[in-house]
Structures are given as C-alpha cells and as structure tokens.
Amino acid sequence: MDEQKELAVIVPVSERYDNVIGLYNDYKAGIELYTKDYEFIYVLDGDFPDVEKLLEKLYQDGEPIKIIRLSKWFGEATALTAAFKKTNGKNILTLPSYYQIEPSEIIKLLERLNEADMAVAWRWPRKDSAFNKLQAKVFHSIFNSIIDDDFHDLGCGVRALRRKVADEVPVYGDQHRFFPVLASRRGFRVEEVKVEQSQRETKTRLYKPGVYLRRLLDILTVFFLAKFTKKPLRFFGLIGSATFALGGLLLIYLLIERIFLGVDLGDRPLLLLASLLVVLGVQIFAIGLIGELIIFTHAKDIKEYTIEEIV
Amino acid sequence: MDLSIVVPLYNEEESVKPLYDAITHAVTPLGIAYEILFVDDGSKDKTFETAKSIAREDKRLRVIKFRRNYGQTPAMAAGIDKAKNEIIITMDGDLQNDPSDIPLFLDKIEEGYDIVVGWRHKRQDKLITRKIPSKIANWIIGKVTGVPIKDNGCSLKAYKADVIKSVPLYSEMHRFIPAMASLAGSNVAEIKVKHHARKFGVSKYGLSRIYKVLLDLLTIKTIVSFTSRPMLWFSILAIPFLLLSAITLLIFVLMFFSEGIGSLVIMASLIIIFTASGFFLIMGGALGELIYKTGDMKVHELALLTIKDIKNQ
Numbered sequence: 001m002d003e004q005k006e007l008a009v010i011v012p013v014s015e016r017y018d019n020v021i022g023l024y025n026d027y028k029a030g031i032e033l034y035t036k037d038y039e040f041i042y043v044l045d046g047d048f049p050d051v052e053k054l055l056e057k058l059y060q061d062g063e064p065i066k067i068i069r070l071s072k073w074f075g076e077a078t079a080l081t082a083a084f085k086k087t088n089g090k091n092i093l094t095l096p097s098y099y100q101i102e103p104s105e106i107i108k109l110l111e112r113l114n115e116a117d118m119a120v121a122w123r124w125p126r127k128d129s130a131f132n133k134l135q136a137k138v139f140h141s142i143f144n145s146i147i148d149d150d151f152h153d154l155g156c157g158v159r160a161l162r163r164k165v166a167d168e169v170p171v172y173g174d175q176h177r178f179f180p181v182l183a184s185r186r187g188f189r190v191e192e193v194k195v196e197q198s199q200r201e202t203k204t205r206l207y208k209p210g211v212y213l214r215r216l217l218d219i220l221t222v223f224f225l226a227k228f229t230k231k232p233l234r235f236f237g238l239i240g241s242a243t244f245a246l247g248g249l250l251l252i253y254l255l256i257e258r259i260f261l262g263v264d265l266g267d268r269p270l271l272l273l274a275s276l277l278v279v280l281g282v283q284i285f286a287i288g289l290i291g292e293l294i295i296f297t298h299a300k301d302i303k304e305y306t307i308e309e310i311v
Numbered sequence: 312m313d314l315s316i317v318v319p320l321y322n323e324e325e326s327v328k329p330l331y332d333a334i335t336h337a338v339t340p341l342g343i344a345y346e347i348l349f350v351d352d353g354s355k356d357k358t359f360e361t362a363k364s365i366a367r368e369d370k371r372l373r374v375i376k377f378r379r380n381y382g383q384t385p386a387m388a389a390g391i392d393k394a395k396n397e398i399i400i401t402m403d404g405d406l407q408n409d410p411s412d413i414p415l416f417l418d419k420i421e422e423g424y425d426i427v428v429g430w431r432h433k434r435q436d437k438l439i440t441r442k443i444p445s446k447i448a449n450w451i452i453g454k455v456t457g458v459p460i461k462d463n464g465c466s467l468k469a470y471k472a473d474v475i476k477s478v479p480l481y482s483e484m485h486r487f488i489p490a491m492a493s494l495a496g497s498n499v500a501e502i503k504v505k506h507h508a509r510k511f512g513v514s515k516y517g518l519s520r521i522y523k524v525l526l527d528l529l530t531i532k533t534i535v536s537f538t539s540r541p542m543l544w545f546s547i548l549a550i551p552f553l554l555l556s557a558i559t560l561l562i563f564v565l566m567f568f569s570e571g572i573g574s575l576v577i578m579a580s581l582i583i584i585f586t587a588s589g590f591f592l593i594m595g596g597a598l599g600e601l602i603y604k605t606g607d608m609k610v611h612e613l614a615l616l617t618i619k620d621i622k623n624q
Contacts, residue, residue: 187353187378230481237526266566267574275581279552279588286545286595292530293541293599297606299479305385309359309376310393311366 006037007110008089012079012157012176014045017097018200020054024063027095030103034110039064041087043079046072076157077176084166092166096157099198109160109193117188118165120151120180121158123197131206139215146223149181152192164188168306174214178222185226187306230295230304236288244281250274312397314338314345314417315472317390319383320362320404321352327361330406331372337410341417347372348390349404353380383466388480391472400469401485407435408467409505416469416502425474425497428460428489429467429504436508448524455528456490460501463489467504486524487531541603545596549589556585 009031024040031038042055042065052067059065068082080094091113093106101121112119126133136155144150154177161183169183184190228235251274257263265271295302316334320327331347338345349366351359351374359376366372375389387401398420402408412429419427436442445464453459463486470488474497478488493499533544563578 187381231526233526233530234523237529266562267577269577272577272580272584275584279584282548282552283588283591283595286548286592289530289533290541290595290599290602292533293602294606295481296479296530297602299481301607302481304481305381305389306378307375307389308378309374311363311374311376 005039005087005089006035006091007031007039008083008087008092009038009040010043010080010083010087010092010094011040011097012043012045012076012083012094013048013051013097014073014076014079017048017051018099020051020097021058023097023099024058026103027106028063030106031093031110033104033107039066039087039089041066041068041083043083044069045074045076045079046070075173075176077171077173077179080176080179081171088163090163091160092163093160094157099200100156101158101198102196105195106158106160108195109158112191112193113160113162115189116191118159118161118180118183118190119193120153120160120190121156121195122153122192123156124152124194125197127197127199128201143219146219147181147226149184151180154178154180158195174218175222177218181222181226187308230302232291232295233285233288236284236291240281240284240286240288242281243277243284247274247277247279247281250277312343312417312420313395314343314413315348315390315394315396315399316345316410316413317348317350317387317394317399317401318404319350319352319386319390319401320354320358321380321383321386322354322356322358323404324354324357324361326404326406327358328365330404330410331362331365331369333406334410334413335369337413341414343417344396345371346394346396348394349374350386350390351376352382352386353377384480384485387466387485391470391475391480394472397472398469399472399475401466402468403466405509407507407509408465409507412467412502412504413469415504416467419500419502420469420471422500423498424500425471426489426492426499427469428462428499428501429465430462430501431465431506432461432503433506435506451525452487452490452528455532456487456493458490458493458499460489460499462501463487465504484527484531487527491531541599542593542596545592545599549592549596552585552592553589556582556589559585 009027011027027040040063042051044052044067047069052069055065055067059067066086068079068086070079070082074082084092091110093110095106101123105121109119109121126136128136136153140152140154143154157176159180165183165188169179169186169188171179171182175182180190224235250270254265254268254271254274258265316338318330318334323330327349334347349362349372351362353376359374362372362374366374373393375393377386377389390401391399398417400413400416402410408429416427416429434442445462449461449463452463453461466485468488474492475488478484478491480488484491489499559578559581563575563582566575566578
C-alpha cells in the first residue's frame with residue numbers, strides 16, 4: 001500500500017446510482033473544504049460496465065481514484081469491508097452512489113470526528129414525500145424499540161469514521177444499514193449529525209414487498225446478534241420452554257377431561273396440537289443447547305469485551 | 312509464588328484509592344512479588360483517571376479500560392487474560408471484600424488446592440433482595456453440580472493461573488467457575504471471609520434473575536458432563552419420544568383390530584410426530600458431536616491439566 005492518506009472516501013456502487021461524474025465532482029468539492037489529502041475508492045458491487053468506463057476516464061484524467069470490482073453482487077456492507085481492506089486512510093468517509101445529502105455538508109461530519117469515533121448523517125429536515133417520511137419513521141420506531149437505541153436515519157449511507165472502527169467492527173452482506181448500531185454496541189462513540197438533504201432525492205420510493213420483509217428480518221438478525229450471540233440458550237430456552245409449557249397445559253387439560261369427564265382422547269385433534277407443541281418445545285431447547293456447545297467450543301476465540309487502553 | 316490481583320471496577324471513583332491502599336497494605340508484608348490489575352468496566356465517572364494517577368506512581372498497578380460497560384465476567388476475563396503471575400486472586404471493587412483475607416487464600420493454594428472460594432458467612436447485604444435469592448441459587452447449583460459450594464457469588468477467589476486460564480469465561484460464567492472446575496477434576500476449597508457493608512455508591516451488579524441462573528446452570532451441566540458425548544445426551548432426551556411413539560403404535564394396532572374407539576388419523580399423526588422428534592434429537596446429537604470434534608475446547612483438557620498439576624507437587 002502507498003503512503004497514508006488523511007481521508008479515504010469509499011463509494012459503493014450498487015443497484016442505484018446517479019450521474020457518476022457530476023456526483024464525483026460535487027463530492028470532491030465538498031471534501032476539499034476539509035482536506036486536500038484524500039483518495040476515492042469506488043467499489044462496484046457486481047458488473048457495472050458503464051460506471052466502470054466513466055470511472056476509468058476520471059482515473060486517466062489524474063483523479064485520485066481506486067476501483068474495486070466484486071465478482072458478483074455481495075451487498076453494500078461486503079463492498080465496504082472490501083474497501084476497508086484496500087485502504088490505509090487515517091479516517092474513512094462512506095458516501096452513497098446517489099444524491100442523499102448536499103455535498104457541502106460533508107465537512108460537518110468530518111469535523112465531528114475530533115470527538116466521536118463515528119459520525120453518521122441524519123437528513124434533517126426531511127424534504128422527502130410524506131410517504132418516504134412515513135416509511136422511515138415506522139422503520140426507526142420499530143428498530144429503536146426492539147434494539148433499545150436511538151437512531152434516526154440509518155438509511156443514510158453518509159458516514160465518517162475513524163480507522164479503528166473500520167478495523168474492529170465486522171459488517172457483511174446487507175448489514176450496512178446497521179453499521180452505526182454495531183459500532184456503538186462495540187463501545188465506539190457514535191454520533192448523529194444533522195445535515196441538509198439533497199434536493200434531488202425527493203422521489204417517492206415504494207419497494208417490492210420482499211424488500212420490506214428483508215428489512216424486518218434484518219432487524220431480527222441484529223437483535224439476535226446484539227443480545228444473544230453469547231447466550232443462545234437464553235433465547236431458544238425462553239421460546240422453547242414457553243412452547244413446551246403451552247403444550248403441557250393443553251395436555252393436562254385433556255387428561256383432566258378424560259379422567260373426570262370421560263371424554264375420549266383418541267379422536268381429539270387438540271391432542272395433536274398439544275403433542276406437537278411439547279415436541280417443538282423440546283426441539284427448540286435442543287437447538288439452544290447446540291448453540292451453547294458452539295459458543296463453548298469456540299470460547300477461546302471469543303472476546304466479549306473491547307479494550308480501549310491499558311496503563 | 313507470584314501473585315496477580317484482578318479487580319473489576321464500575322463507577323467506583325471513591326473506592327479506588329482506599330482499595331489500592333488496602334491491597335498494598337495486605338500484600339506487601341508477605342514479601343512476594345505481585346501485581347494489581349484494575350479493570351475499568353466502562354465507568355462513567357472518574358474511576359479510570361483516579362486509577363491511572365495511582366498507576367503512574369506504582370508500576371505494580373496496571374489499569375485496563377473497557378470501551379464501554381460489558382459486565383463483571385468480561386471484566387474479570389480481561390484481567391485474568393492479562394495477568395502474568397502464577398496465582399490469580401479476583402475480588403470486588405466496592406470494598407465489600409477485605410484484602411486482609413488474601414494471605415488465607417495463599418495458604419490454601421500452597422496446601423495444593425487449585426481454586427479457593429470465599430464464603431461471606433456474615434454477609435452484609437439486604438436479606439430479601441440479595442441474601443435469600445442467593446441462598447436459593449447456591450442450593451440449586453450445589454444440587455445440580457454435586458459441588459456443595461455455599462457461596463458461588465462471592466468474588467473473592469484465588470486460582471492457580473493455568474487452571475483459570477483454561478476455563479472459558481463469558482456471559483455470567485464467573486459464578487460457576489468453581490463448579491465447572493471441580494466437575495473437571497480440580498480441587499476446590501472454601502474458606503470464610505470477612506464481608507463489609509457498602510461504604511460508597513450503590514450496588515451495581517445485582518443478583519441476576521433466577522431464570523438466567525437456571526439456564527446457565529443447565530448449560531454448565533450439559534457442557535461439563537456431556538460435551539464430550541453430546542450424542543449420548545441427546546439420545547437420552549430422545550428416548551421418551553421414541554417410547555411414546557412405540558406406545559401409540561401399539562394402541563394404534565389394537566384400535567385397528569377392535570375399531571370404534573377414536574380416530575385412526577389422529578393416532579397415526581401422533582406416531583409420526585413422536586418418531587420424527589426422536590430422530591430429530593438424535594440427529595441433533597450427531598451435530599453436537601461434529602461441533603465438539605471440530606471445536607478447540609475440550610473438557611477432558613481441563614481435567615488433564617489438573618492431573619498434571621497434582622503430579623508436579
């Protein structure tokens with residue numbers, strides 16, 4: 001790797017991208033307000049021949065650009081991780097490949113890095129359509145209530161971070177949205193900075209139902225990762241014992257009816273349900289135990305804590 | 312034998328200095344080499360700064376600062392991980408344990424015990440919220456593990472470094488170290504220690520709820536007695552279901568010939584459910600077997616280590 005740059009700017013290019021050259025110049029102008037010692041890293045998440053051509057042209061014009069092309073679609077977070085490995089910039093700035101915030105606002109985030117480990121953009125006030133605002137609001141209120149945190153704009157890809165955050169927080173696949181959450185879980189100081197939203201990002205976005213489902217699953221994943229990775233039995237055990245108890249109660253009820261009221265057991269579908277619940281309960285519990293076994297056998301590699309300083 | 316003293320601290324700015332004084336006061340007369348490790352568990356107050364300023368004057372004190380609050384077990388694990396000496400003593404940072412007990416622990420270790428556990432026999436805590444739940448928890452832990460330790464929750468403990476460093480420490484496992492180590496074949500001794508009421512601050516690490524203790528206990532029990540043979544354990548779990556399946560099959564056959572009592576469909580479905588779950592559990596056991604074989608933590612290594620120790624004496 002070449003000499004250390006003050007700032008590495010990472011732009012993952014995925015399904016959605018705006019005018020590549022125009023955006024580059026806007027970003028560049030915004031960054032140069034802060035430092036002249038920077039490099040751009042574009043990560044193409046899959047095959048984007050037209051974007052690649054434009055970027056190569058920029059490169060030949062002498063712009064400080066690196067291009068990483070992933071062999072297939074891996075997700076934005078994997079793209080970021082790939083770029084983190086290819087740069088030794090002191091600070092890192094991630095930017096979306098489309099207009100989300102006014103590029104002149106970038107400096108606010110970078111300046112915040114003096115106190116915080118990570119500064120994430122919060123588009124405020126939102127100039128979006130009412131529907132977009134509603135979507136974001138619903139998502140964040142569900143998310144914050146489950147994870148017990150306070151984030152307002154996880155959908156915004158504009159984030160400034162110190163080198164060590166990139167080194168220590170593993171993100172992959174589709175988790176880029178939760179990057180700040182994972183970082184704050186690891187004990188880094190993450191702050192939201194209000195920035196002006198780009199004028200050009202106002203179109204109402206309605207996604208396919210599958211996308212909404214994926215978001216919901218994402219929340220569950222992060223919840224599980226954050227709360228129960230070290231103690232799978234707490235999670236599975238709770239669900240398992242609840243299921244088991246429900247089935248057990250039903251069975252007792254059936255038995256009482258059989259013994260005292262003389263109702264025949266053999267032709268009652270409820271018996272099926274009760275047995276199914278009992279069996280399911282035991283199985284969920286067993287999965288929890290297997291999870292514990294995995295954790296235990298890898299306990300030597302697991303460090304639950306992060307050390308900031310040793311004196 | 313050299314000594315490392317590990318103390319997790321969380322928002323204990325008033326206690327740091329008195330604690331340091333008490334420890335040095337208790338250990339220096341013994342004339343052994345020692346180090347003190349303060350682990351600042353992400354305190355919000357001046358705990359780290361206070362400890363740091365003491366460490367500047369005393370090279371024997373090291374301070375580890377966590378990036379955020381992680382809890383008592385990770386704090387102890389970090390301290391133990393960084394400890395350099397042959398004997399490790401852990402204690403609370405809230406001055407409820409008395410460092411003047413340390414020599415007693417060292418004596419026991421020299422007698423050949425691997426782990427020495429403190430027993431707060433005159434505990435200075437609230438009866439209802441702390442003492443009674445802890446009595447119940449200790450009783451259950453004793454019954455299940457067969458290691459009757461009266462006070463698993465007492466932080467003041469002494470270990471031989473190679474024993475404790477081989478025990479996996481995560482979540483709230485520190486409560487079960489003696490039980491775990493003893494099941495793996497270590498010698499555990501228990502001695503009475505002094506216990507003081509809190510002088511500064513409030514209690515931070517509350518007694519975890521009984522539910523958590525129970526699940527942790529089950530984990531430990533499974534891990535220690537069955538990790539090396541998960542297949543067997545899961546098969547035992549599967550037996551009742553397979554039995555049920557056989558009984559239902561019998562009823563089914565009887566019904567088939569005498570017809571008129573109940574529904575055959577429901578009986579058949581029951582057989583299927585029970586059989587399937589029985590097999591599922593056995594498969595789970597096979598999976599466990601696989602995990603254990605590929606993992607790098609082996610219970611028998613804990614035991615081997617202890618045997619080696621005994622030979623050395």
